[in-house]
Amino acid sequence: MEKTIQTTTELNNGVEIPYLGLGTWQARGSTCKEVVAFALTHGYSMIDTAQAYGNESRIGQGWKASGRKREDIFLTTKIRNSNQGYQSSQRSFQQSLENLQTDYVDLLLIHWPDIGDFDRTIETWQAMIEMQNEGLCRSIGLSNFTIPLIERLLEYAQVVPVVNQVEFHTFLYQKELLEFCREKDVQIEAYSPIARARYLENDTLQKIAKKYDKTAAQIMLAWCVNHNIVVIPKSVHEGRIQENANIFFDLDDEDMRALDQLGPQRRLVTSLDQPPSW
Numbered sequence: 001m002e003k004t005i006q007t008t009t010e011l012n013n014g015v016e017i018p019y020l021g022l023g024t025w026q027a028r029g030s031t032c033k034e035v036v037a038f039a040l041t042h043g044y045s046m047i048d049t050a051q052a053y054g055n056e057s058r059i060g061q062g063w064k065a066s067g068r069k070r071e072d073i074f075l076t077t078k079i080r081n082s083n084q085g086y087q088s089s090q091r092s093f094q095q096s097l098e099n100l101q102t103d104y105v106d107l108l109l110i111h112w113p114d115i116g117d118f119d120r121t122i123e124t125w126q127a128m129i130e131m132q133n134e135g136l137c138r139s140i141g142l143s144n145f146t147i148p149l150i151e152r153l154l155e156y157a158q159v160v161p162v163v164n165q166v167e168f169h170t171f172l173y174q175k176e177l178l179e180f181c182r183e184k185d186v187q188i189e190a191y192s193p194i195a196r197a198r199y200l201e202n203d204t205l206q207k208i209a210k211k212y213d214k215t216a217a218q219i220m221l222a223w224c225v226n227h228n229i230v231v232i233p234k235s236v237h238e239g240r241i242q243e244n245a246n247i248f249f250d251l252d253d254e255d256m257r258a259l260d261q262l263g264p265q266r267r268l269v270t271s272l273d274q275p276p277s278w
Contacts, residue, residue, distance in 0.1 A: 007019050009187065009230065012162050013162055015138050017074060017139075017163070017187065018044075019248075020245060021232040022039040022048065022233075022235075023191060023232040024036070024048060024049045025191075027058070027236050032058035035062070037062045040063060040068050042242060047074070048076045051079060056077060060101035073106075075107075076109065077108060078143055079108070079124055081112050086126060089124045090130075090131065093108065093131060104137060108139070109165055110143060125140075125156070129158060129159050132159070139162045140161065163189050164181055167191055168191075168193065168224065168229060172195070175260075188230070189232065193233050194221065196268055217243070219259070222251055223251060223259045
């Protein structure tokens, strides 16, 4: 089936997630509100934020300003590390709901694994399961988890995560992680899917972009979608937001192989909380 901006994929709990969403890291103030409203009135249905981004209130204002019905929007937020733990994650999430002006989110993630105290991450997951059972979040998942950490969580988990949101792009093709998550029925969701626009002049990208009459950024996003990966490119520019939505076309096998082999692999996102095996 040919994908479009309205196309969704089914998560392991039956919830449908769009293949394309708007990332909002570093989006601030009235600009954040405006671009959320713009995206939601120009074909997008999914907005991704996090407690750590400090913009949940603006996201709430933006989706309200769009005029879209809440049930037609897919909202994601994330529990920041300082709020991990059984009770603190529940308290902080209540504040997130107030900020977002909603009674529930469609997807709630653990933003980073707590490497120094993984028991807190287990407690957070248990709290998220309860919040899902209470109807406060339709789905729960992970972000920035490696294979060993997913395996460790699954030793205790009563519920399998629906998503692992990670840095994923043509210059960081995490094939082993992708295959592992598929085996576990965990959807990969790509943040920084155009690698923060750092490598758009790559010769292979430019050649393929010319072939399809697309931009290099659109090729990178289409590569993800052709791999059945959900993408959340971030932008505060209306033209770029529209450009990033024009990615639903098929790349031929030869071009997919060429893009799979771009290198060397480059990880751009780092954190004090990152797993040591990165």
